Every structure is written in C-alpha cells, then in structure tokens.
Amino acid sequence: MRKILNIFAFGVITLGCLPAWSAELPVGLTWESNLHEPRFASPQAKFGGTFNTYIESFPQTFRIVGPDSNGRFRTWLLDSRPAAVTRHPDTKAWIPDIATEWAYGNDDKTVYFRINPNARWSDGKPITADDFTYVLTFMRSKDIVAPWYNTFYTQQIADVIKYDDHTFAVVSAEKRNKEELMLYTNLQPRPAHFYQPKVDKNKDGVEDNFVRYYNFKAEPSAGPYYIDDIKKGKSITFKHVGKDWWGYSNPYYLYRYNVEKIRVKVIRDKDIARQHFEKGNLDSFWLDTPELWREKSDTPNFEHGYIHKFWGYNQVPMGAGGLWINTAKPLLDNLDIRKGLAFATDFDGLIEKVLRGDVIRKPNPMGVGHGDYTNSELKAPPFDPDTAIAYFTQAGFGNIGPDGIRVNNKGQRLSFAITYSYGYLTPQVAYLKEQAKLAGLEYTLNLIDGSSAFKYVLEKKHELSFHSMGTSEIPQYWEYFYSENANKPQNNNFTNYSTPELDQLILAYRSEFDLNKKKALAKQIQAIVDQASVIIPGYMRPYAREAYWRWLQIPQPAMTKSTEFLFPSGTFRDLGTYWIDDSLKRETKAAMKSGKTFEPVTIMEEAYKL
Incomplete structure (x- = not known):
C-alpha cells in the first residue's frame, strides 16, 4: 500500500559509533505485532494474466534519487515496495510489512524491528539488517547528487543499529512522540548487494559514477513485482516474483498483487491511449475528466457491458x-x-x-x-x-x-x-x-x-x-x-x-x-x-474514477479510505486487490465477435464520501 512519505521510505547505516556487530539488544523490550485488522482483499482472487496500462512519457531514469529521479514513474519504483511496517488502509493502525514485530525504546528516539525471515529480494537474496543499514551511507553520499536526502539523513536520522541479520533499530536524531517516531523510523530497505561500488575512491560505500552508472539499472525489488523487460522509449514490463513471493507469508498480502505481469506502454497522447483502451489493448483507463466519464464513455463497448465504470470515494490526504x-x-x-x-x-x-x-x-x-x-x-x-x-x-x-x-x-x-x-x-x-x-x-x-x-x-x-x-x-x-x-x-x-x-x-x-x-x-x-x-x-479529486474491461475483477466493496486507484493506471498506487478472470476474458472476446451483449455496469461507492 502507499507509503507514508518518500523521505520515510529508506533504511540507513550506523556512522560514527561502535561496529554494528558489537551491539547488544536491550533487555525488557515489549515487542508488538498486529494481525487483527480487517482484511481488504478478496479470497476469490485468481493469480495470473498480464495487465496492460500506459504512461505518457518514458522515464528519464530508473534511479530513486539524484537528477531527474523525482518524476511520475518514481511511484512505480517506490510506492508499491514494502517498508518495515505499514498502515492499514482503513483503520490506520500499524501492521507488519517486512518486519513481523517492533518495539519502542524508552528514549523517545528508538524503534526496534524484527525482519520476517522469509523476506527476499526479487533476485533471491535475503533481506537482512544490512539492507536497512546500507542506506544512510547511500543517502549521505555526495555521489548520488541529491542534497535534500544528504541533509535529511544527516540531520534527522542519528543511527541504525544491527543486532543480528534479522534485528535492527532505527534512532531518530530528535525525541519524537510515539506516533511520529514510527513515521521517521519506518524505513524501506535498499539492496546493499546491488549497490556495491565498482569505483569508490572516496570510500563512502557508493559508486563514484553513481548517477550515470545506475541511470537505467533498476534495483531488485522487495515487493511482488520487479522490472523484467525494457524497450526503451516504448514499454516497461514488471513481472511477479511468483506465487512463492515471501510477502504471502504476511496475511495482509494474501489475495493481493494477483497478476503475473504488468506491461506499461508509452502512449504520448491520452486520446490515443483511450482508443487503445476501447480496442482492448489496455485493461483500464483513468476517467479523470468530465468528458471521459460522460460523453466519451457513451460508446457501444460501455453500453454492451464489455467495459464497466467505477466511481468510489476515498479519504486520502491531498498535498500542496x-x-x-x-x-x-x-x-x-x-x-x-x-x-x-x-x-x-x-x-x-x-x-x-x-x-x-x-x-x-x-x-x-x-x-x-x-x-x-x-x-x-x-x-x-x-x-x-x-x-x-x-x-x-x-x-x-x-x-x-x-x-x-x-x-x-x-x-x-x-x-x-x-x-x-x-x-x-x-x-x-x-x-x-x-x-x-x-x-x-x-x-x-x-x-x-x-x-x-x-x-x-x-x-x-x-x-x-x-x-x-x-x-x-x-x-x-x-x-x-x-x-x-x-x-x-x-x-x-x-x-x-x-x-x-x-x-x-x-x-x-x-x-x-x-x-x-x-x-x-x-x-x-x-x-x-x-x-x-x-x-x-x-x-x-477525493475519489477513484475508472473504466475497466469486465474481465478485471475487484473486491466488494473495492474502496478503502486509502484507495487512490483501483488499478495501476499511470501510477503504481493501487493496493493490488484486482485480478484477471481469463474465462471472462474469453467470454467477452467471443461475445464481441458474435454480437452478444451484457448489462451495462456502473458502480458507485460512497462510504468514504465527506
């Protein structure tokens, strides 16, 4: 689900303190977990199929930091990726993500985490405390050419301490109330093995030529999808790690991220993209304008029930x-x-x-x-x-x-x-x-x-x-x-x-x-x-408003308070609760050829309308 803020979505490493391996875990910690929040995915979900969507321009980089990295495609590389913990999309309670348990220190600065031992990067390497301890080196390095991150990770995070391969703590530079402390210490790991520098004259742990070397090298993913195929200027394909993805050992990930591939095509004109959607070349389309919701969805494919419409309200905070x-x-x-x-x-x-x-x-x-x-x-x-x-x-x-x-x-x-x-x-x-x-x-x-x-x-x-x-x-x-x-x-x-x-x-x-x-x-x-x-x-727009072919299935209800998109339509900020029903796809394709029609479908969900 969507991470709280990009600045909270990274891990860090200990600098200027005792070596990580000498640290001893404090006694008397009260470890917490939370497996009692409501589920929001459907047990009816099926695994498989390829979801087709589009973006209007090819990204200028696959880096998550540095020049040109703060573009729209960055959400595909970050927002679907797990952190230590995450928020439940309705109750907003903290629930496990990469970490199965967490504990608060008594100093108002430190939170301790235990990593799910099943956690793996998409290349098969285990996710360990070293991946959480790498990023302060990464984010403080001048080689990434990202002054904002250099400053934040120097001034706001004091330390990350490794206790063993699956236990670490993050220490805030400031005392913080308990709720805000978790926001600062809830870090997203970076794969330390992927970023091992080839040239490191400064001995800062980061490739000297980082910006150019990693410009189109996508890092391994801790989430269910990784970049599998790149046709520069034309398309990017994400592939699912598979049914044995480690995340499915976390009950909040069950029945989510169900499609096997997500193919993102570059279509520079939105109206042309809509035409591709109407032909079935794209599986969903974001109906963000009145014309798209009204006049341009008044076509035979909608009237014959081949394409459905959805409008559901959310309560997502809106930025500047x-x-x-x-x-x-x-x-x-x-x-x-x-x-x-x-x-x-x-x-x-x-x-x-x-x-x-x-x-x-x-x-x-x-x-x-x-x-x-x-x-x-x-x-x-x-x-x-x-x-x-x-x-x-x-x-x-x-x-x-x-x-x-x-x-x-x-x-x-x-x-x-x-x-x-x-x-x-x-x-x-x-x-x-x-x-x-x-x-x-x-x-x-x-x-x-x-x-x-x-x-x-x-x-x-x-x-x-x-x-x-x-x-x-x-x-x-x-x-x-x-x-x-x-x-x-x-x-x-x-x-x-x-x-x-x-x-x-x-x-x-x-x-x-x-x-x-x-x-x-x-x-x-x-x-x-x-x-x-x-x-x-x-x-x-305090809602999700989308069109989708009838072979795409969604939970009932589909919306949570935090649902921005039902499907990854231009960004990757959906909760991954949809799935593809191949039998319905075959039925729809056959019906279109034979002239068979279905009842038109428009779904309205107003539970979270303010």
Whole structure:
C-alpha cells in the first residue's frame, strides 16, 4: 500500500559509533505485532494474466534519487515496495510489512524491528539488517547528487543499529512522540548487494559514477513485482516474483498483487491511449475528466457491458498544489503581483464550467486531510478581477496596452507562462488564460512532455507551474520552503520562496515533540505560505474514477479510505486487490465477435464520501 512519505521510505547505516556487530539488544523490550485488522482483499482472487496500462512519457531514469529521479514513474519504483511496517488502509493502525514485530525504546528516539525471515529480494537474496543499514551511507553520499536526502539523513536520522541479520533499530536524531517516531523510523530497505561500488575512491560505500552508472539499472525489488523487460522509449514490463513471493507469508498480502505481469506502454497522447483502451489493448483507463466519464464513455463497448465504470470515494490526504509561482523570475518577487495573480485565476469557474463540478477546490495551498494539522481557517481566494486590478495597479501596472494586457512604465507586459505536463490539461489552462484577460493579465501556455516538464520545474525554469504533489499523513514543509532549497535545482522548493521566519518555524516544527504544539506550528506555517501567495490553490479529486474491461475483477466493496486507484493506471498506487478472470476474458472476446451483449455496469461507492 502507499507509503507514508518518500523521505520515510529508506533504511540507513550506523556512522560514527561502535561496529554494528558489537551491539547488544536491550533487555525488557515489549515487542508488538498486529494481525487483527480487517482484511481488504478478496479470497476469490485468481493469480495470473498480464495487465496492460500506459504512461505518457518514458522515464528519464530508473534511479530513486539524484537528477531527474523525482518524476511520475518514481511511484512505480517506490510506492508499491514494502517498508518495515505499514498502515492499514482503513483503520490506520500499524501492521507488519517486512518486519513481523517492533518495539519502542524508552528514549523517545528508538524503534526496534524484527525482519520476517522469509523476506527476499526479487533476485533471491535475503533481506537482512544490512539492507536497512546500507542506506544512510547511500543517502549521505555526495555521489548520488541529491542534497535534500544528504541533509535529511544527516540531520534527522542519528543511527541504525544491527543486532543480528534479522534485528535492527532505527534512532531518530530528535525525541519524537510515539506516533511520529514510527513515521521517521519506518524505513524501506535498499539492496546493499546491488549497490556495491565498482569505483569508490572516496570510500563512502557508493559508486563514484553513481548517477550515470545506475541511470537505467533498476534495483531488485522487495515487493511482488520487479522490472523484467525494457524497450526503451516504448514499454516497461514488471513481472511477479511468483506465487512463492515471501510477502504471502504476511496475511495482509494474501489475495493481493494477483497478476503475473504488468506491461506499461508509452502512449504520448491520452486520446490515443483511450482508443487503445476501447480496442482492448489496455485493461483500464483513468476517467479523470468530465468528458471521459460522460460523453466519451457513451460508446457501444460501455453500453454492451464489455467495459464497466467505477466511481468510489476515498479519504486520502491531498498535498500542496495548484499554480506554483516562481518568485525568482522577474516581477514574481512582488507580493502585489502574486496577490493579483491569485484573484485573477478563476479556478472556481474552471471547476464549475470545464470540470462540471466533479472536483473540489483546495482551500489551503499546502493541502488538506491532515486532521488537526490542517489550518481550516484558510480559504482559497475567489476570482475577483477588480481586486486583482487593484493589486496590479499598486505594483505599477495601471496602464492597459493596445492588446488589453497591462503594462508598467518600463513597457513590461503583465504576462506569465503556465507550465503543464499533459495535453488533456490544455482546455483547463486555456480557460484560466481567457478569464485572466478580464484583469488585464496574460497567461501563455507552456505544454512540455510529462517527465520533461517536471525536470523543467525542478530546475526552476518555470514562471508558473500547474501541478500538485503527494503528501503524508503528517505534512512536511522543509522541502518546500526552507531557505537551503531556494534558488537551487533538483528540489521541491518550486516557488524559490523562503524567509527567516519560515526557516525558524520549519526547524521548530521538525523537532517539536508535543503534538499540540506541532500542530499549532503547522497551522502557522500554512498561514504564512497563504499570505505570501506563492501557491494559488487548485483542485482535488477525493475519489477513484475508472473504466475497466469486465474481465478485471475487484473486491466488494473495492474502496478503502486509502484507495487512490483501483488499478495501476499511470501510477503504481493501487493496493493490488484486482485480478484477471481469463474465462471472462474469453467470454467477452467471443461475445464481441458474435454480437452478444451484457448489462451495462456502473458502480458507485460512497462510504468514504465527506
């Protein structure tokens, strides 16, 4: 299931302490496990078959860190992979993953884990404490060219201690309340044997030429699937480890990840991909736009019951996103300009007129769904051209040019490019462009191919970027607004915005032990970001909405609170509870040839609708 946050999804190694093999496990630990939560997969599931899906651009790397690694394909390499423990998707209780048991130390810093002795990498090597102890070396190395990870694993994780091959402890650099402590210490291992350096002049345990050497070398997987076949620029195929995958010794993995192969084709145009889906070349399709859910699913294959429709609500926390304003670009360092942009950007009209009310406006630029961490007093700015004009005038743009766009005394036009990554977003950005003219603002459209667009934004070349980020149950701010990340490429400070006040609050937030104080700091940080107008809140979809051929089967009910996708449609964030029924596939193919039809099926699940 989806990991809490990428920064919590790695293991680490002991540095600057006694050798790991000399450590003695403390006596008197209280070991915990949890095998009593409800199951969410179906015993009717069948193993086998190939699931066909697509992505719109081939990934620029298979590395999980370093340049160009933070693209959309990264979810395929991380989010389906086990960590020490994981959250139950409904109850949110901690349940076993790679570790069968865990224990909390009495220092508010340490959590101890016992590894499932059955755990194996996809290449057959056992998963041991060494794989959890390798990653601090890995993440602290300058060779990976990932300053954010270098800093995090230096400042936030103090130690990882190996006691034996199947027992280790992770030590936080700060005292943390019990719930947050598990988030920091719940690490995802890295295969130490795979990363043994060929050249290591610095003797830091990492290949000196790491970025280039590992660019398209996919590491072995601890999860059920590993990359088996690569046709560069065309497709990537994941293969299941097999019915004897070690994970099936964990009862929460039973009847999940049922297909034998997942073939991910590169189809650069979404409409062409939909045509492939209608022909049966793809097994499912994400119906994220109103046209796809309504008009473009009004076809014979849907009407004849060959393809089913599903709409199910979830309660997944939503991350920051909308329009990210790069304050390092000319004019955008002016608060009045940014305030004007916020009031001149008609997200509300976009939701009503283009997206037909199928989505919800984000009230908070930093996201929602984080419980008491969320500042519920924040409201997204409404579309108000008059207020926008007042801010623009105050910024020196009181004159109107012959084309209706505002200019200042230097002859600069009030014009900014919106960078976005997928063609299907063009009507949405075009709507924002037309509405902005009412305030004398020009938006130009800067469509860049998917993975290239994110690289463009990571390198801070954008003026405005239209995208949203994932999140965890406890929000993080350091990566977005700490000054070390401003005006530097390859990190998530997309706005290049920071202040000494934010720095102080962010550091206090990271180290705060008291949950009530921590939540208060989170709300204060969100309020400052909101006042800075560096992110114009966009919209969110609190549901999974998909079409799929009738040979795909799903549990009843299919949704959990944490279900983002029923199937791996563009990302790998499903819970793997679907399966392929070959007999239904043969029946459907035969029916299509003979003209036999079935009852059309549309499933609605609203148990988690807020």
